[in-house]
Amino acid sequence: MGKATGFMEYSREKSKERNPLERLSDWKEYSAPLSDEALSRQGARCMDCATPFCHMGTEINGVTTGCPIHNLIPEWNDLVYRGRWKEALERLLKTNNFPEFTGRVCPAPCEGSCTVAISDPAVAIKSIERTIIDKGFENGWIEPRIPVKRTGKKIAIVGSGPAGLAAADQLNQAGHNVTVYERADRAGGLLTYGIPNMKLEKEIVERRINLLTQEGIDFITNTEIGKDITAEELKSQYDSVILCTGAQKQRDLVIEGREAKGIHFAMDYLTTSTKSLLDSNFKDGKFIDTKGKDVIVIGGGDTGADCVATALRQNANSVVQFGKHPQLPTERAADNMWPAYPQVFTLEYAYEEAEAKHGEDPRQYSIQTKKMVADENGNLKELHTIQMEKLKDENGKFYFKEIPGSEKVWPAQFVFIAIGFEGTEMPLLSQFGVNSTNQKIDAKYGEYRTNVEGVFAAGDARRGQSLIVWAINEGREVAREVDRYLMGASVLP
Ligand SMILES: Cc1cc2nc3c(=O)[nH]c(=O)nc-3n(C[C@H](O)[C@H](O)[C@H](O)COP(=O)(O)OP(=O)(O)OC[C@H]3O[C@@H](n4cnc5c(N)ncnc54)[C@H](O)[C@@H]3O)c2cc1C
Ligand code: SF4
Incomplete structure (x- = not known):
């Protein structure tokens, strides 16, 4: 654990925010990282409690509790306390494909269930997460990981939000050929068009898309599946299709x-x-x-x-x-x-x-x-x-x-x-012949299969309007299921 007495010695320090009047004059990110010293103190506050509720990732009364991607929070808290940032990054990337997004805009359900928060303000987990990944990019520790072997299997992902991106990343690393279709002119889903620039600067989204492109993923923007390419055409060209179309039909x-x-x-x-x-x-x-x-x-x-x-x-x-x-x-x-x-x-x-x-x-x-x-x-x-x-x-x-x-x-x-949002858009589902209930695609959590052979669904399109961290969770898991479907077994988490 961090420092045995850290939670008694140090208080919570929140990520710094720019002066409200000053930041209103531009569209730049409103929050700024904590110093390394302050983050080390936050790492020291982690009690490495026997049951770390912070990474349980479940729902209590329909509300998310703990981290849905089960980030290994106590482990990287300890490493940050000791200044071992590169190792902290390695631990973080084991569970989170895109910490630069969650470290900025996740509502941090992990902090609500931090054990320190029973009696004191929680460890500043989200601030630590953000700086670990930012240091990763600044120090050149994040490099394109180009798969050495290709399986020859082709997968189409419809929608480039966090669910589609996480699924693409996992499947590409498993050696499949992945193409992501996006109807907007830029990839990123609500990360790009939805969440405003002052919460998440778009250079950060573009940096990740560029990295995924270098790693071998094809992004085809300005292309609406169901209009520019029919469902039948897509199914006939690929071994599997994943619908990550979000739930953007507005109420x-x-x-x-x-x-x-x-x-x-x-x-x-x-x-x-x-x-x-x-x-x-x-x-x-x-x-x-x-x-x-x-x-x-x-x-x-x-x-x-x-x-x-x-x-x-x-x-x-x-x-x-x-x-x-x-x-x-x-x-x-x-x-x-x-x-x-x-x-x-x-x-x-x-x-x-x-x-x-x-x-x-x-x-x-x-x-x-x-x-x-x-x-x-x-x-x-x-x-x-x-x-x-x-x-x-x-x-x-x-x-x-x-x-x-x-x-x-x-x-x-x-x-x-x-x-709020009513759910996903229905015409595309009818074209695929995919069943839905209350405008959410019918595909069981953990399995992600729709009623149509070879067609899977994940993210808000399946779950309803939710959080980035759930979209990443579902993207990772649907990748494992598609890999298993195509190869008979999978080593993906
Ligand atoms: C304004 C706003 C702010 C938010 N802020 C936060 C926040 O701060 N923190 C947080 O955790 N969550 C936030 N959310 C929720 C979060 O953004 C979503 O839960 C998450 O983006 C869902 O990811 P997704 O990949 O399932 O879908 P989306 O991000 O919705 O992406 C779906 C993509 O599919 C594309 N698409 C749809 N149909 C087709 C088609 N037929 N052909 C090609 N492409 C298609 C869409 O254009 C879109 O780009 C916010 C949501 C909104 C609306
Ligand atoms: S992804 Fe969200 S819930 Fe998980 S550790 Fe980061 S801030 Fe907490």
Whole structure:
């Protein structure tokens, strides 16, 4: 273990963040790494407890607990404490294909179940992970690993998000010929078009795609399977196909006034913003510009927070985010005890920035939009809302009740709908003849086989909208199953 008394001597040090007002003037990453000394102290805080809950990777009440890819956290904590960074990298890469993504944007369910966190703030696991991989790239320890032997088997992966990339990486290393098809103009899935640049700079995604390309994986972008190439054509050209198409079908708000101009899905807002930034540093004007406008984001989750941060950078006049649920408590509730993920109030980057710029947290809780109203030209001008009370019925089931007299009118020229995703897109599945339930592909976790011979599925397309770390987990596991299907056995983890 790190230092036997480390957890008593040192406190948690969080990864540093750039000054909120300063970072609002650019689109660069908002977080910055801790120093080597601070990370060594964090490594020293790890107790190497007998049962490391941090890497169990399961769900408690439907919420992720511990690391889903079972990162060997206590082992690399110890190595970092001792300054043995290269060995820490070797341990990290045994379980995680892309720590440079998770070390930046994973919500770190490992930290919620860290044993130190029973009584003190958790070991800064995510910050340690990020620096291990960053040092790997900086020191040239990450080099293309070109497989020496090829099996002659051909695999097509549809979708280049973290699930598709992890599956491609594993299968390529097993010696198969892998082609990844992506309908967008850049690979990366939501890592590229979804998560904004200030959370994950796109050079970091490109660096990994370039490395995978050097290792022998073919990426074919601007190609939509189902339109540019049919399912039948793809199946006939490859020994196996993996569907990693994500769950990007957005949930709409069926409400009076929805047709007004100025109402967009969050993903359209975020994607066009990133594309315009990457293509021309916004010179092409091909993005939704909220400068000087009143913006309301409907949906209290992380996608909504990313819209808030984007609107703040565009110098919107005002930014408000509506959430259906009440504000979370500042400490764990009785039904949310360790090692479950802590459901507590936090000030995410976007809210910290809003406070710095506009003097207040943009979140409005327990609020429901009743209607949207346009002006005489059809442009959105205001939203009408009512406050809700969250109550429990006699069976313990939650329900919401309107509070009479709490109606309010909010000025808004732009609304971004961020109320979640319905699932994966159905037309492609029909073409493949793949079965699904509730817009998720039917393929058992751990097996990943669909009802169609040779066709597998992984990531959000199978699981529903989730986390990068689960996508990596499923990508790794589907690779093992495809390898076994093609070769009769597999040594992949
Ligand atoms: C705005 C936003 C922010 C998020 N932030 C975080 C975060 O901070 N941390 C975190 O852990 N998770 C975050 N998530 C969730 C995370 O990004 C996803 O769970 C993860 O990307 C899923 O990976 P995937 O590979 O299954 O699918 P995706 O990343 O969705 O990739 C699927 C890819 O398939 C392509 N595709 C679909 N159909 C076809 C077709 N017919 N032909 C060719 N290509 C096709 C799509 O274009 C897409 O590129 C966020 C999600 C959103 C929407
Ligand atoms: S991938 Fe996420 S859960 Fe796993 S160790 Fe890293 S931050 Fe923690």
